[in-house]
Amino acid sequence: MTDHGTHLDQMRAQAPLVHNITNYVAMNIMANVLLAVGASPAMVHARQEVAEFAGLAQALTVNIGTADPDWVEAMALAAQVMTQAGRPWVLDPVGVGATRFRQDACARLVDLGPSIIRGNASEILALAGTAAAGRGADAADSVAAAQEAALALARRSGAVVAVSGPEDFVTDGQQSFHVANGHPMMPRITALGCSLNGVIAAFAVAAPALPATASALAYYGLAGEQAGARSEGPGGFQPAFLDALYGMTASALDAGAKVRAA
Numbered sequence: 278m279t280d281h282g283t284h285l286d287q288m289r290a291q292a293p294l295v296h297n298i299t300n301y302v303a304m305n306i307m308a309n310v311l312l313a314v315g316a317s318p319a320m321v322h323a324r325q326e327v328a329e330f331a332g333l334a335q336a337l338t339v340n341i342g343t344a345d346p347d348w349v350e351a352m353a354l355a356a357q358v359m360t361q362a363g364r365p366w367v368l369d370p371v372g373v374g375a376t377r378f379r380q381d382a383c384a385r386l387v388d389l390g391p392s393i394i395r396g397n398a399s400e401i402l403a404l405a406g407t408a409a410a411g412r413g414a415d416a417a418d419s420v421a422a423a424q425e426a427a428l429a430l431a432r433r434s435g436a437v438v439a440v441s442g443p444e445d446f447v448t449d450g451q452q453s454f455h456v457a458n459g460h461p462m463m464p465r466i467t468a469l470g471c472s473l474n475g476v477i478a479a480f481a482v483a484a485p486a487l488p489a490t491a492s493a494l495a496y497y498g499l500a501g502e503q504a505g506a507r508s509e510g511p512g513g514f515q516p517a518f519l520d521a522l523y524g525m526t527a528s529a530l531d532a533g534a535k536v537r538a539a
C-alpha cells in the first residue's frame with residue numbers, strides 16, 4: 278500500500294467536518310489534533326442536537342471514555358444518522374473491559390455498524406469477548422495477542438478494526454496490515470489514542486476505510502517519531518507532535534510510512 282500521501286492530501290483538500298462525541302479528557306487535545314491535520318473538529322454531545330449535527334458532518338467519532346447513559350443515547354442517535362447516510366464513523370471502546378456499563382454500551386454501538394473500531398490491544402480483546410488485562414484506559418496486552426480477536430471482531434461486525442500500540446495492526450477481516458510507525462512517548466500523553474480516532478475518521482472521508490485507517494496510522498505514528506526526535510519528555514512532546522502533524526507533507530509521509538501487509 279503506497280498511497281498514504283495521496284490520502285493525506287485528499288483529506289486536507291476536503292477539510293472534513295468531524296463530529297466527536299468524546300470524553301472530557303480528550304476534547305481539547307483532540308480538537309487541536311484535528312485542526313493541525315487540516316480537518317474541522319466539533320465536540321457536540323447533547324442528546325437534543327446530535328442527530329441534527331451529525332447530519333452536517335462528514336464523519337463521526339464516538340468514545341465511551343467518560344460516558345454516562347445520556348451520552349450513550351446521544352452516541353447511538355448520531356451513529357444511526359451516519360450509518361443511514363453511508364458516512365464513516367469510528368468507535369473507541371475506551372476501557373471496555375473494566376465495567377458492565379462499558380460492555381453494554383459498546384455492544385449496542387457495535388450493533389449500529391461502525392465503519393472503524395479503534396482501540397488498544399486490551400480494549401480490542403475485551404470487545405471481542407476474550408480475557409484482557411487492561412487497566413482502565415491503558416493497554417496491558419500486546420498487539421500480537423489481539424490480532425485474532427481483531428480479525429474475529431472485524432468479521433462479526435463488518436467494521437475495519439485497528440489495534441494501536443508499539444506496532445499497529447489493522448484488518449477488515451480479510452486483508453490486514455501492520456503499521457510500524459510510532460514513538461514510545463505516545464502512550465505517555467493522555468488522549469492521544471482518542472485523538473487518533475478523529476484523524477482516522479477524517480481520512481475515511483477521503484478513502485475507503487481500510488486504506489484510510491492504514492494511512493492515518495502511518496501518518497500519526499510518523500508525526501510521533503518526528504516529535505520524539507525534537508522533544509525531551511511528555512511536556513515538549515505534545516506541541517512538537519501538533520507541529521509535526523501540521524507540517525507533514527505527502528512526500529514525507531510516503532517516504533516514512535512503515536506499512537506492510539500481514
Ligand SMILES: Nc1ncnc2c1ncn2[C@@H]1O[C@H](COP(=O)(O)OP(=O)(O)O)[C@@H](O)[C@H]1O
Binds near residue numbers: 473
Ligand atoms: N510503545 C509504543 N511505541 C510506539 N508507538 C506507540 C506505542 N504505544 C502507542 N503508540 C502509538 O500511539 C498512538 C495511540 O495508541 P495507543 O497508546 O495504543 O492508544 P490508547 O491511548 O487508546 O491506548 C498510536 O499511533 C500508536 O501507534
Ligand SMILES: Cc1ncsc1CCOP(=O)(O)O
Binds near residue numbers: 302303414
Ligand atoms: C484518562 C482517561 N480516563 C477516562 S477517558 C481517558 C482518556 C483516555 O485516552 P487514551 O486512551 O487515548 O489515552
